[in-house]
Amino acid sequence: MMRLLARGATLLMALSAGALAWTAPASAAMPDRFAFVLWDGTATVATGTTPAATTVVTGPPGRYRIVFPGAAAPRGVVHVTAINAAPHWCQANTWGPSGVDEVVYIDCYKAGGAPDFTPFTAFFERSSPPNIAINGRFGYVDAQPTGALVDSFNSMGGLNSVTPGPVGQWTVKFPALGTPGPVDGSLQATAVSPTAARCKVFKWASNASGQTVLVGCFDALGAPVNTRFTLTYQYQTSLYGASWPPKYFGYLWNRxxxxxxxxxxxxxxxxxxxxxxxxxxYLLKFPNLAVTPDTVQVTAAGPTSDFCGLNGAWFHFPPDTVVRDVNCFTNAGTPINTGFLISVNSQF
Incomplete structure (x- = not known):
């Protein structure tokens, strides 16, 4: 197993992004359950894991069994990001309750499609009505290749939909999650498959009536593929769909x-x-978010088969969270400057 490389203390940071003003909401909602884990290749890392007693067990090459104690919930969504200096990606295989625990299986691959062990960061969340007002907008889908919904949630009570297009493409609509537009918030997409596949956000549009997202998925050869996938949308709220708490979160789109x-x-x-x-x-800094435990998820964005992950685990220079680095690759594993979405979220 590989360990994460130690990180230097000297960082060069170009602060070139804008920010929106933040106003605390009058009320908040928590999801039914959420849990996340940071696996360094040999052990869970406390600063990136909740519940603290979460375990990870390796199986066949590239296969992991994650047990989130006390976090059992039906359905929900899973996202996972590989952490490796070499080109790797991870995807969900299956998940579900086992007694009071949530058990998640993930698979990881290296460029070319061979299963391979790698460090990773994984996340599980499930929400259900009745909806309680939150500060922003939140929704997710778990969709079959046909567009049939395995699970779905919309913080405004809208009926999400998934419509298949050409092979490996789907139009996802989150009605009632209206924002000013033309593009607002952030997204995370993950393939769900027993064979090598990965998904990304091709593009999306925001307006007063809701969000429309084009999701694309590819096989290990970089060809479009029909697969089950999960997609989560957040706007001025955490990746768990709650606002206060957790009150330490941020996201960014590198186009x-x-x-x-x-x-x-x-x-x-x-x-x-x-x-x-x-x-x-790409080196990133999220000011004032160094509150642990926390999780980071990355999804590639754009119309090609490029994919992105983390070069190493994020770390904390209080009060800031630093990601060194997001790394992106072509299907062949060649480094490339390309688009991605990143979401940083504390438990608190």
């Missing part, structure tokens, strides 16, 4: 260059920063 200010948010009012760290490498 590149950066997306509009409405896609770059920090709940403390800080200005998230991003700077180049080499071809396909």
């Amino acid at each position: 590149p260059p950066l997306g509009p200010a409405s896609t770059n948010f920090n709940s403390t009012g800080g200005v998230n920063g991003i700077g180049p760290a080499g071809t396909g490498l």
Whole structure:
């Protein structure tokens, strides 16, 4: 098993993004359940894991069994991000309750499609009505290749839908999650499959009636593929769909260059920063978010088969959270400057 490389203390940061003002809501909602884990290749890392007693067991090459104690909930969504300096991705395989625990299986691959062990960060969340007012907008889908919904949630009570298009493409609509537009908030997408697949956000549009997202998925050869997938949308709320708590969260869209200010948010009012760290490498800083345990998820964005992950685990220079680095690759595993979405979320 590989360990995460130690990180240096000297950081070069280009602060070139805008931020939106933050106003605490009068009321807040918590999801039914949420849990996350940071696995360094040999052990869970306390600062990136909740519940603290979460366990990870390896299976066949690239297969992991995650047990989130006391977090059992039906259905819900899973997201996972590989952490490796070499080109890797991870995807969900299956998940569900086992007694009071939530058990999640994930699979990881290296470029070319061979199963391979790697560090990772994984996240589980489930929400259900009745909806309680939250500060922002939140929704998710777990969809079959046909567009049939395995699970779905919309913080405004709208009926989400998934419509298949050409092979490997789906139009996802989150009605009633209206925002000013033309593009607001952030997204995370993850393939759900027993065979190698990965998903990303091709594009999305925001307006007063809701969100429309085009999701694309690829196989290990970079060809479009029909697969089950999960997609989560957040706007001025955490990736769990709650606002206060947790009150420490942020997100950013690297288009590149950066997306509009409405896609770059920090709940403390800080200005998230991003700077180049080499071809396909991006160094990011999220001010005032160094509250642990916390989780980071990354999803590639754009119409090609490129994919993104983390070069190493995020770390904390209080009061800031630093991600060194997001890394992105072509299907063949060559570093490339490309688009991605990143979401940073504390438990508290």
